[in-house]
Structure formats: C-alpha cells, structure tokens
Amino acid sequence: MADTALFDYACRLGDDSLILGQRLSEWCGHAPMLEVDLSLANVGLDLIGQATHFLKLAGEAEGKGRDEDKLAFHRDVLDFKNCLLAEQPNGDFAQTIARQFLFSNWQELLFRELCKSSNATIAAIAAKAAKEVIYHSRLANEWMVRLGDGTAESHGRMVEGLDWMWRFSDELFEVDAALEPLIASGVACDVRKLRPEWDARIGRVLKEATLELPQARRATVGGRVGHHSEHLGHLLSEMQFLQRAYPDSRW
Amino acid sequence: MYTTELKDKNQKPQVAAVVEDPERLAAFEARVAADDFIEPKDWMPEAYRKTLVRQISQHAHSEIVGMLPEGNWITRAPSLRRKAVLLAKVQDEGGHGLYLYAAAETLGTSREEMIEALHSGRAKYSTIFNYPTLTWADIGAIGWLVDGAAIMNQVPLQRTSYGPYARAMVRVCKEESFHQRQGYEIMMALAGGTDAQKRMAQDALNRWWWPSIMMFGPPDENSPNTAQSIRWRIKRETNDELRQKFIDVTVPQAEAIGLTIPDADLKWNDARGSYDYGAIDWEEFYAVVRGEGPVAKERMQARVKAWEDGAWVRDAATAHAAKHEAREAAE
Amino acid sequence: MSKNWPLWEVFIRAKNGLSHRHAGSVHAADAKMALEAARDTYTRRMEGVSLWVVPSAAIIASDPGDAAELFEPAADKVYRHPTFYSIPENIKNI
Numbered sequence: 001m002a003d004t005a006l007f008d009y010a011c012r013l014g015d016d017s018l019i020l021g022q023r024l025s026e027w028c029g030h031a032p033m034l035e036v037d038l039s040l041a042n043v044g045l046d047l048i049g050q051a052t053h054f055l056k057l058a059g060e061a062e063g064k065g066r067d068e069d070k071l072a073f074h075r076d077v078l079d080f081k082n083c084l085l086a087e088q089p090n091g092d093f094a095q096t097i098a099r100q101f102l103f104s105n106w107q108e109l110l111f112r113e114l115c116k117s118s119n120a121t122i123a124a125i126a127a128k129a130a131k132e133v134i135y136h137s138r139l140a141n142e143w144m145v146r147l148g149d150g151t152a153e154s155h156g157r158m159v160e161g162l163d164w165m166w167r168f169s170d171e172l173f174e175v176d177a178a179l180e181p182l183i184a185s186g187v188a189c190d191v192r193k194l195r196p197e198w199d200a201r202i203g204r205v206l207k208e209a210t211l212e213l214p215q216a217r218r219a220t221v222g223g224r225v226g227h228h229s230e231h232l233g234h235l236l237s238e239m240q241f242l243q244r245a246y247p248d249s250r251w
Numbered sequence: 252m253y254t255t256e257l258k259d260k261n262q263k264p265q266v267a268a269v270v271e272d273p274e275r276l277a278a279f280e281a282r283v284a285a286d287d288f289i290e291p292k293d294w295m296p297e298a299y300r301k302t303l304v305r306q307i308s309q310h311a312h313s314e315i316v317g318m319l320p321e322g323n324w325i326t327r328a329p330s331l332r333r334k335a336v337l338l339a340k341v342q343d344e345g346g347h348g349l350y351l352y353a354a355a356e357t358l359g360t361s362r363e364e365m366i367e368a369l370h371s372g373r374a375k376y377s378t379i380f381n382y383p384t385l386t387w388a389d390i391g392a393i394g395w396l397v398d399g400a401a402i403m404n405q406v407p408l409q410r411t412s413y414g415p416y417a418r419a420m421v422r423v424c425k426e427e428s429f430h431q432r433q434g435y436e437i438m439m440a441l442a443g444g445t446d447a448q449k450r451m452a453q454d455a456l457n458r459w460w461w462p463s464i465m466m467f468g469p470p471d472e473n474s475p476n477t478a479q480s481i482r483w484r485i486k487r488e489t490n491d492e493l494r495q496k497f498i499d500v501t502v503p504q505a506e507a508i509g510l511t512i513p514d515a516d517l518k519w520n521d522a523r524g525s526y527d528y529g530a531i532d533w534e535e536f537y538a539v540v541r542g543e544g545p546v547a548k549e550r551m552q553a554r555v556k557a558w559e560d561g562a563w564v565r566d567a568a569t570a571h572a573a574k575h576e577a578r579e580a581a582e
Numbered sequence: 583m584s585k586n587w588p589l590w591e592v593f594i595r596a597k598n599g600l601s602h603r604h605a606g607s608v609h610a611a612d613a614k615m616a617l618e619a620a621r622d623t624y625t626r627r628m629e630g631v632s633l634w635v636v637p638s639a640a641i642i643a644s645d646p647g648d649a650a651e652l653f654e655p656a657a658d659k660v661y662r663h664p665t666f667y668s669i670p671e672n673i674k675n676i
Binding site: 346363422575 | 585627646
C-alpha cells in the first residue's frame with residue numbers, strides 16, 4: 001500500500017543529500033588545494049550514498065515501481081523536496097563552506113534524532129549517516145574558523161558567503177502539515193526542537209571565527225513543497241540530461 | 252604513457268652538466284643493477300635526480316590534469332551508482348597526483364615549484380588528456396583504454412629503483428584496480444544497449460584508440476633515453492614492448508562486446524603470437540606534445556584558474572595557523 | 583603572502599595490536615587539517631583505525647653516509663640470536 005507521507009519525507013531527506021552532493025561534486029578537480037579536493041569529494045560521496053538509500057526507501061513507500069534513479073533523474077523541480085540551502089550555487093570556497101557549515105550542523109542533529117525513528121529503515125540509514133555527518137560539520141566548522149579568522153580578504157569573503165546562505169536557514173526548522181502526523185508517529189524528527197542546539201553551535205563557531213551572526217531577516221522558504229530557487233532547474237537539467245535525452249536506455 | 256619521454260622530438264637531449272665522481276657513480280650503478288632501492292638521502296647522480304623529478308612530476312601532473320576530462324561528466328553521470336563511482340575514481344586520480352608530488356618532493360623540489368612549471372608550460376603531462384570527452388561513452392573508453400594503458404605501465408614501476416616512487420606506485424596500482432573495470436563495465440552496458448548507445452560506444456573507441464596506444468610514447472628507436480632509464484630501473488620495459496602487450500590484451504576485450512578497433516591493418520600474427528597493427532600517426536602525437544591538442548588550452552586554463560582562485564584560501568589558512576600558534580605561545 | 587602549507591608525514595595503524603606505519607605525506611596549514619587530509623587521503627579504503635601526523639621538518643633521520651658505522655657493527659653479534667646456541671635435542675622447553 002502506498003504511504004504518501006513516508007514517500008514525501010524520504011524524498012525530503014534524500015533530495016537534501018542528493019542536491020548538496022551534486023553541488024559538491026562540481027568542485028572535483030577545481031579545489032584550492034589537492035588535499036581539499038579529496039576532502040570535498042569524500043563529503044560528496046557520503047551525501048550521494050545517503051541519497052541513494054533515502055530515495056530507494058521513497059520508491060518503496062510510493063509503491064509505483066520507481067527506484068532511486070527514476071526518482072533522482074525523472075522528477076522536475078516541483079517534485080523535488082530539498083531545502084533551498086542545498087541547491088545554492090557553490091560560489092567561491094567561502095560560500096561553499098558557509099552552506100556546508102549551516103547544513104551539516106543541522107543534518108548532524110537531525111540524524112542523531114532519526115537514529116531513533118520508529119521507521120526501521122530511516123533509523124538504519126541515519127545511524128550510518130550520523131557518523132559521516134559528524135565529520136562533515138567538523139570539517140566545515142574548522143574551515144569557518146580558518147577563513148573567518150584568516151586574512152582580511154578571507155574574512156570579507158566569509159561574511160559575504162554567510163550572508164548569501166543565512167536567509168535559507170529558517171527553512172531547516174520548518175514543520176508543515178505534511179510532517180505533523182509523521183512526527184506524531186515517531187517516524188520524522190521534530191526539527192523545531194533542534195533549533196536551540198543548532199543556534200548554540202553556530203554561535204560558538206562564529207565567535208571563534210570572529211564573525212558576526214548575520215542580521216535576522218525574513219526567511220526564504222518553499223523547497224519542501226517544490227517551490228525552489230532558479231538554481232535548481234539548471235542543476236537538474238545538467239544532472240538529468242542523459243536520462244532525459246535517452247529515456248529508454250540502461251546505463 | 253604518463254611517464255614517457257614527452258619532449259618535442261626536435262628538442263636536443265640535455266647534456267649532463269655535472270661530472271660525477273666515478274667511484275660513487277660506479278657504486279650507485281651497481282646498487283641499482285642489483286635491484287636495490289635508492290632512498291631520498293642516498294647519494295645519486297644529478298642526472299638520475301633530474302630525470303626522476305621530471306618523470307614523477309610529469310606523472311603527477313598527468314593525474315591532476317587527468318581529473319578534468321572525466322570530471323567533465325561527474326555532474327551528468329546517468330545513475331546514482333555511476334555518479335558515485337566516477338566521483339570516487341576522479342578523486343582517486345587526485346590522490347595519485349598527491350602521492351606522486353610527495354614522492355617527487357623527497358628529491359628536493361616543492362609541489363608549488365612543480366605546479367608552477369606545469370602552469371607556465373615548462374612541464375609536460377600525458378598527451379591523452381588533451382582530447383575532449385564528448386559523450387558518456389568517453390568515460391567508459393577512458394577507464395577501459397587509458398587506465399588500462401596506465402596500469403600496463405605502472406605495474407612494473409612498483410619495482411622502480413627510487414623507493415618513494417616505487418611505494419607511491421604500489422598504492423596507486425592497488426587503487427587503480429577498479430578503474431579499468433568500471434570503464435569496461437560502462438562500455439559493456441553501452442555496447443549492449445540501444446542503437447544510439449552502441450553508436451556512442453563505437454565512436455568513443457574510434458576517437459580514443461589511437462591516442463591511447465600513443466600514450467606509450469614514441470617507438471623505441473626514437474626514444475633516446477630509454478636505454479639509460481632502463482639501466483637505472485626508472486623504466487622497466489620499453490615503449491614498444493608495453494604497447495604491444497596492451498594491444499594484445501585489449502583487442503579480444505573489444506571483440507567480446509562487439510566493438511571494432513579502428514585499425515584496418517590489425518591482424519593476429521601467429522608466428523609472433525601477437526597482433527600486428529597499423530602505422531601510428533606520430534605527427535599527431537608530437538603536435539599534442541607541443542601543446543596543440545584540441546583542448547590543451549581549456550585544460551591549462553582550468554588548472555590555472557583553480558590554483559589562482561584558491562590562493563586566498565591557502566593564504567588564509569596559513570595566516571590563521573600563524574595567529575593560532577602565536578596565541579598558543581603567548582598563553 | 584605566499585608561504586606554502588608545510589608537509590606532514592602520515593602514519594596509520596591498520597588495526598589494533600599493530601604499530602603505526604608510514605603511509606605517505608600531505609600538505610596542510612595546521613595540525614587539525616593535516617589529520618583530516620590524512621584521513622581523506624590515506625584511509626578511504628578502510629586502511630586504518632588510528633592516525634598520526636608529524637611535521638616532516640620534525641623528523642630527524644640518520645645519514646646514509648653513517649650507515650656503515652651505525653648498522654654494520656651489529657652484523658657480527660650473532661650471539662644475540664637464539665640459533666647461535668646449540669642445545670642437545672633431548673633438552674625440552676628451552
């Protein structure tokens with residue numbers, strides 16, 4: 001029997017990882033230093049792995065025979081449920097780090113909670129991914145500090161990068177009607193409850209990085225219902241090109 | 252190959268400027284002849300050091316520039332599995348570049364100096380990466396042919412006379428083992444797929460075959476330093492020996508999936524127990540060595556851009572480390 | 583500023599019970615980065631359970647020129663090895 005609520009939730013989780021993994025893979029071969037190139041690729045690989053598991057679960061929940069590839073390569077913008085933060089362009093290295101910093105610290109808390117999900121598959125995926133993500137936030141936090149408290153130029157770029165990403169952070173803690181029943185049944189995590197700890201972590205790292213918390217402003221939201229930024233369409237048209245151009249092929 | 256003589260054929264061979272102490276030289280030659288390893292702090296002739304720095308850095312540059320043609324398809328890989336595999340593979344190439352730069356650094360040349368030589372055009376890298384990746388099949392062809400050729404060359408280098416280089420190659424070979432297989436798997440899927448996919452696969456083989464067999468470098472009679480490199484165990488088999496070996500194992504692999512090697516003169520020679528093959532267009536090879544490969548400019552532009560765009564990041568990390576150290580010292 | 587990131591030597595313990603073994607080198611601006619670069623470069627295939635990174639500049643190496651006086655004198659100290667001593671077959675547990 002189709003479980004549309006679970007389908008939607010698994011898509012949200014999987015799409016976050018998929019879209020950010022896709023973004024990180026754009027860095028491959030172009031990072032500031034070889035060692036950094038390898039680190040970014042490792043984070044990207046972890047995310048693509050998570051996406052594969054979550055989207056497989058989504059396909060099973062939906063029960064229409066769509067597998068993880070069908071979901072990744074044959075949905076359009078309106079059906080992607082990732083947060084807007086994940087799809088933001090890489091920009092310079094500071095912007096990439098700002099995105100990773102906000103996202104991984106959130107995802108770390110999220111997966112820590114999802115290890116206790118009443119859905120056994122989600123709990124198993126989260127248990128594996130939680131370890132990966134602890135490392136991602138550690139990397140991102142350290143780079144925030146190096147760049148924030150590095151040179152005048154890096155500090156300036158970090159302020160810009162953070163400023164670009166900050167408006168998308170509220171969306172991470174948003175709970176809509178679709179999520180409520182899943183929270184009630186213990187499948188989904190009530191992300192609202194993660195906010196205080198996330199705020200404390202972000203504040204601690206920013207302080208060490210000699211960076212100010214960006215000004216509060218109206219949140220930009222919509223990703224969870226398929227209303228994205230302009231960037232996602234371009235990302236998808238690149239990512240999905242082969243599957244779309246040769247729809248009946250196996251690769 | 253990644254490491255063959257990549258000099259313009261009109262370039263004069265370098266004249267050894269240093270006159271070595273004959274006794275030390277003889278002792279060195281004897282050690283190498285006995286298959287002993289030379290380690291970083293050991294005495295070595297200047298020409299050996301120079302040849303090694305050139306060869307290892309060329310090899311490292313090839314790995315790094317080699318990330319670009321395949322990197323071109325990571326964001327467009329046709330399935331999640333293919334995407335993860337390709338990202339992991341291109342990342343491996345980066346790792347190999349890293350090991351090799353580190354091996355060359357033990358000879359007293361910094362990574363930055365080597366990168367500078369690459370960006371200024373003084374250092375060469377494998378000609379193969381100056382060809383474009385037009386379709387997804389090119390990713391299959393590179394894994395199958397280019398990595399296949401690389402493995403041919405790298406396996407014997409695990410016993411090369413310079414310790415750090417040999418150890419780097421051991422690690423590289425261990426990691427490379429999946430690269431060629433994943434490439435062949437892609438080709439298999441395409442060759443057994445739709446007409447459009449078959450066309451893609453055959454076209455990729457047509458474009459990559461000749462550049463791949465050129466990777467082994469000029470024929471032995473035009474490879475003046477081969478004898479010395481073999482004596483020094485920097486090279487363990489000649490260009491032509493390796494090329495023949497590669498062709499002999501690759502032809503049946505193409506046949507098995509119904510692809511045709513684009514060489515009308517290719518024929519099994521029973522007497523030799525090997526394939527005879529057609530004439531290689533060496534003018535094409537030397538043109539690419541000179542920097543006239545179809546996407547040579549794009550490749551260098553991408554490398555230089557990544558390095559220059561990253562300068563502020565490297566500087567910031569250095570500045571932060573200095574501040575951090577100063578603060579700790581003050582406490 | 584154009585100071586390059588220093589070089590670090592990486593040592594990996596493959597599994598508990600074994601000693602750390604030299605794996606290779608990385609460039610990193612600081613110790614934390616060196617550890618992470620070592621992790622991301624040298625343990626992608628489950629090569630280890632523990633890492634050491636040491637600034638390459640901190641390693642003091644013996645001079646190969648001294649190898650004769652350092653290591654060759656050990657060659658004739660055969661009495662340090664158990665096979666130097668002959669004990670009759672019928673004596674057990676020794």
